[in-house]
Amino acid sequence: MIQVRLEPQGREIRLPKACTALKLLRELGLGINSALVIRDGELLTPDRRLNIGDEIVVRTVTSRG
Amino acid sequence: MKCRKCKALAAVALPSHNTAFCPDCYPDFVRSQVERAVHRHKMIAPGDRVLVAVSGGKDSLALTLLLHELGHDVHGLHVDLDIPGSSTDARAACEGFFAKLGLPLTVVELRREGLAIPLVKSRIKRPICSVCGKLKRHYFNKFALENGYSVLATGHNLDDEVSRLFANTIRWDASYLSDQGPVLPAADGFARKIKPMYRLTEFEIANFSFLRGIDHVIAGCPYSGRASFPVYKGLWSGLEERMHGAKVQFYENFLRDGRPVFAAWAEHREDPLSPCTVCGYPTSAAVCGVCRIKTMVAAASDTPNT
Ligand code: SF4
Ligand SMILES: [Zn+2]
Ligand SMILES: [Zn+2]
Numbered sequence: 001m002i003q004v005r006l007e008p009q010g011r012e013i014r015l016p017k018a019c020t021a022l023k024l025l026r027e028l029g030l031g032i033n034s035a036l037v038i039r040d041g042e043l044l045t046p047d048r049r050l051n052i053g054d055e056i057v058v059r060t061v062t063s064r065g
Numbered sequence: 066m067k068c069r070k071c072k073a074l075a076a077v078a079l080p081s082h083n084t085a086f087c088p089d090c091y092p093d094f095v096r097s098q099v100e101r102a103v104h105r106h107k108m109i110a111p112g113d114r115v116l117v118a119v120s121g122g123k124d125s126l127a128l129t130l131l132l133h134e135l136g137h138d139v140h141g142l143h144v145d146l147d148i149p150g151s152s153t154d155a156r157a158a159c160e161g162f163f164a165k166l167g168l169p170l171t172v173v174e175l176r177r178e179g180l181a182i183p184l185v186k187s188r189i190k191r192p193i194c195s196v197c198g199k200l201k202r203h204y205f206n207k208f209a210l211e212n213g214y215s216v217l218a219t220g221h222n223l224d225d226e227v228s229r230l231f232a233n234t235i236r237w238d239a240s241y242l243s244d245q246g247p248v249l250p251a252a253d254g255f256a257r258k259i260k261p262m263y264r265l266t267e268f269e270i271a272n273f274s275f276l277r278g279i280d281h282v283i284a285g286c287p288y289s290g291r292a293s294f295p296v297y298k299g300l301w302s303g304l305e306e307r308m309h310g311a312k313v314q315f316y317e318n319f320l321r322d323g324r325p326v327f328a329a330w331a332e333h334r335e336d337p338l339s340p341c342t343v344c345g346y347p348t349s350a351a352v353c354g355v356c357r358i359k360t361m362v363a364a365a366s367d368t369p370n371t
Contacts, residue, residue: 033081043276
């Protein structure tokens with residue numbers, strides 16, 4: 001399982017198998033420039049691989065009013 | 066993906082610039098974008114004292130850090146809106162950040178002016194964001210005027226600018242189109258207004274803020290749902306993904322080819338400004354917008370059953 005937390009909404013989802021950061025964003029309906037993909041405090045570019053056991057934070061970037 | 070500068074593993078990919086950077090080189094890229102904007106549009110002259118409007122969000126805090134690192138004399142101003150569930154955190158983020166950098170910050174409390182946003186919202190039947198925006202601009206301007214700041218800087222980014230331009234274009238709002246841009250020159254007692262991050266996208270600033278460990282508020286204002294800008298931002302991010310560079314092109318070409326036409330048109334029909342008869346703030350009416358809001362809020366409180 002890949003554990004994914006969405007910020008700022010706080011929603012959590014799980015992905016059953018390994019994929020890329022790009023695939024994850026697509027799955028979430030997000031554009032490549034609309035969210036940060038973070039693993040262990042490190043930023044991941046869309047081509048990076050996510051592995052089983054990873055804990056990922058996806059933080060959308062739209063600013064407050 | 067590899068860093069364009071040092072070939073280390075990249076942390077940030079920027080398709081619209083056709084490039085990528087590692088965590089060490091990326092902040093330099095962002096800083097150089099701001100430095101270029103400041104230089105190209107002559108935003109800050111030597112000796113200028115810069116007042117930065119800070120909300121507690123990533124954009125305005127990143128702007129503070131960048132201007133400070135570029136050697137400018139910066140002072141922060143935060144307007145505490147008194148909105149439950151958002152203003153306390155926003156203010157704390159500003160205070161913590163400025164204390165960490167050792168920079169001066171002033172907080173204006175709308176509650177003390179009798180203008181706490183929830184109160185204003187309950188008493189004035191206009192979209193709250195337009196009233197709130199008006200109040201914030203008024204107090205930034207007023208503070209700059211009264212304390213001798215020659216420049217007022219805001220954290221508007223490319224996405225903000227493009228959605229505003231798009232909204233004004235959809236309405237063909239000629240008077241807004243005549244002066245929208247990264248610099249509004251000083252006039253009639255108003256400080257020069259600058260947007261040094263106008264070429265950086267929200268995504269670019271979010272990456273910078275993350276890599277520089279800026280502790281900003283993430284949760285939004287509870288009243289923001291009614292704004293139309295998020296719709297435009299969504300449309301534009303879809304467009305940008307299919308046409309890299311569309312945002313910069315729309316905006317920069319407007320500055321070059323569109324704005325001068327509207328500016329020439331506007332010259333013929335400008336209302337002269339004079340001091341508000343109540344508070345002295347420059348206005349094109351006899352009484353300024355904020356004094357009128359104050360009167361409406363007070364009048365509503367005198368009326369029973371409202
Ligand atoms: S979302 Fe509207 S009410 Fe909330 S801070 Fe922004 S302008 Fe003010
Ligand atoms: Zn590098
Ligand atoms: Zn007034």
